[in-house]
Amino acid sequence: xxxxxxxxxxxxxxxxxxxxxxxxxxxxxxxxxxxxxxxxxxxxxxxxxxxxxxxxxxxxxxxxxxxxxxxxxxxxxxxxxxxxxxxxxxxxxxxxxxxxxxxxxxxxxxxxxxxxxxxxxxxxxxxxxxxxxxxxxxxxxxxxxxxxxxxxxxxxxxxxxxxxxxxxxxxxxxxxxxxxxxxxxxxxxxxxx
Numbered sequence: 001x002x003x004x005x006x007x008x009x010x011x012x013x014x015x016x017x018x019x020x021x022x023x024x025x026x027x028x029x030x031x032x033x034x035x036x037x038x039x040x041x042x043x044x045x046x047x048x049x050x051x052x053x054x055x056x057x058x059x060x061x062x063x064x065x066x067x068x069x070x071x072x073x074x075x076x077x078x079x080x081x082x083x084x085x086x087x088x089x090x091x092x093x094x095x096x097x098x099x100x101x102x103x104x105x106x107x108x109x110x111x112x113x114x115x116x117x118x119x120x121x122x123x124x125x126x127x128x129x130x131x132x133x134x135x136x137x138x139x140x141x142x143x144x145x146x147x148x149x150x151x152x153x154x155x156x157x158x159x160x161x162x163x164x165x166x167x168x169x170x171x172x173x174x175x176x177x178x179x180x181x182x183x184x185x186x187x188x189x190x191x192x193x
Contacts, residue, residue, distance in 0.1 A: 008091065018040075024043045039067055042084070099193035103189055111131075122160070145171070
């Protein structure tokens, strides 16, 4: 069988030219200025990436991508996932479902509290022994899995178990098992499901 290798694009925010459709611009008008800018940039860069991949004019690619909803492509064009950090946009495309997440590895946050709240019970670990980078890696693995499943962080984060040694995530209720690949690139930690 054909090997499935996702295509990944990383864009620094506010540094690229892109095109959006009239309907995307119309949707952006209903958003706050910050969300509008992020929406247009992410949809425009998605079009730019897919345009290069498929050798199609960016504005001729049908992308169904409302704010805070999974992105849909026409049949047989594959699947996409996107993630934002403060300074970057990460896009992934694959022939089969894909989820991706990015976080800056220098991000400052209360990682012990996050680990206690979201990882203690499901991951069956001693969260006191986790360092900030390990918590970020667990978070990105779980968020990439949620995106693969088209779920919600609020509802699904506590249901995903991350097994670092096996490089998998498990959703016990839905009986889903996903392979996870993690890597560092420049100043980001990235997970792909």
